[in-house]
Amino acid sequence: MEKKSERRPITLAASLAGLRLIGAGAVLGLALTVPAAPAQADPPRPPATTQDTVEES
Template sequence: MEKPERRPVPLAASLAGLRLIGAGAVLGLALAVPASPAQADPPRPPAATQDSSADDAPES
């Protein structure tokens, strides 16, 4: 079997390929790492407290 001829690859094409591989690696890592849980809203007072304060306000 003969060895295939090696063709030179232009530097620009080589760098573009490396950037593409790097972007794929970053995306793969971002998708592999579990997302941090979203922060919950601070606890709110019960709805009964809000309704009673609205009833106490004088109507104008």
């Protein structure tokens, strides 16, 4: 006796929806990782001067 593996047919709409979900996850992952690298590489900025708030007489 041979057992046949039950294979359910997958519709084209379901497979495309899965691919879209995988693609969205990949884009989200890249969007979260790419901006983090340059932000850490920036040197610390000196505090802003307060020349604009000094009143001139």
